[in-house]
Amino acid sequence: MTKQKIIWSFTLIVLLLLxxxxxxxxxxxxxxxxxxxQLNTFQQKGFVFKTYExxxxxxxxxxxxxxxxxxxxxxxxxxxxxxxxxxxxELNLHYKRYLGALPWRGVEKYIVDSVLEIRTAVGETIIQxx
Numbered sequence: 001m002t003k004q005k006i007i008w009s010f011t012l013i014v015l016l017l018l019x020x021x022x023x024x025x026x027x028x029x030x031x032x033x034x035x036x037x038q039l040n041t042f043q044q045k046g047f048v049f050k051t052y053e054x055x056x057x058x059x060x061x062x063x064x065x066x067x068x069x070x071x072x073x074x075x076x077x078x079x080x081x082x083x084x085x086x087x088x089x090e091l092n093l094h095y096k097r098y099l100g101a102l103p104w105r106g107v108e109k110y111i112v113d114s115v116l117e118i119r120t121a122v123g124e125t126i127i128q129x130x
Contacts, residue, residue, distance in 0.1 A: 024099065025099050025100040026098060026099070026100045026101075026102050027098070028098070028099065029096045029097070029098065030097045030098060030099050031096075031097045032094070032095070032096050032097070033094070033095060033097075034092055034093060034094050034095070034116060035056060035058065035070045035072075035092075035093050035095060036056075036058065036059070036090070036091065036092045036093070036117075037056035037057050037058035037059060037068075037070060037090070037091065038056060038057050038059075038088065038089065038090055038091070039054065039055075039056050039083060039086060039087050039088060039089060039091050040054075040055045040056060040057045040069070040087075040088075041053075041054060041055040041087075042054040042055075042080075042083045042084050042087055044080075046103075046107075048103070049103045049104045051073055051074075051075075051103075051104070051105070051106040051107060052073060052074040052075075052080040052083070052106070053071070053072070053073055053074075053106060053107055053108065054071075054072055054073075054074065054083055054112070055069050055070065055071050055072075056069070056070045056072075056091060056093065057069055058070055070093075070110070071108055071110070072093070072095060072106075072108050072110040072111065072112045073101075073105065073106020073107055073108040073110065073111050073112070074106065074111070074112050074113075075105055075106065075111055075113070076113060079112060079113065079114060079115060082115050082118075083112075083115065086115075086118050089118055089119065089120060090118070090119040090120075091115060091117065091118055091119075092115070092116040092117035092118075092119075093112045093114070093115055093116065094112065094113055094114045094115075094116055095110050095111060095112045095113065096110075096111050096113055097109055097110050097111075098111065
């Protein structure tokens with residue numbers, strides 16, 4: 001093999017490994033699930049990329065002083081509009097967890113992609129579960 005072929009082969013292998021790492025770190029969905037709780041905070045923030053960020057307080061008691069919060073980001077404007085109109089209500093959210101955060105996707109690794117259910121204080125459901 002010539003020196004040029006070795007350099008091209010090495011470069012190609014490095015690029016393939018880098019592509020695989022970037023996909024695994026930032027685009028591979030590590031887990032999916034649902035979280036339920038009261039929407040405490042929902043806001044749009046950021047210096048360059050304005051992303052939607054929120055916090056829900058999960059019900060239940062813990063023996064330690066640590067709060068039981070779920071901190072998340074939202075990519076979809078429709079989901080963000082629903083959440084911004086329902087602050088303080090009980091929500092059931094579907095999320096995807098990635099291994100790394102991207103600045104244009106949000107600050108957090110947890111990305112909420114849909115609202116499954118919204119409950120009012122008296123137990124009346126606004127959005128029915130699927």
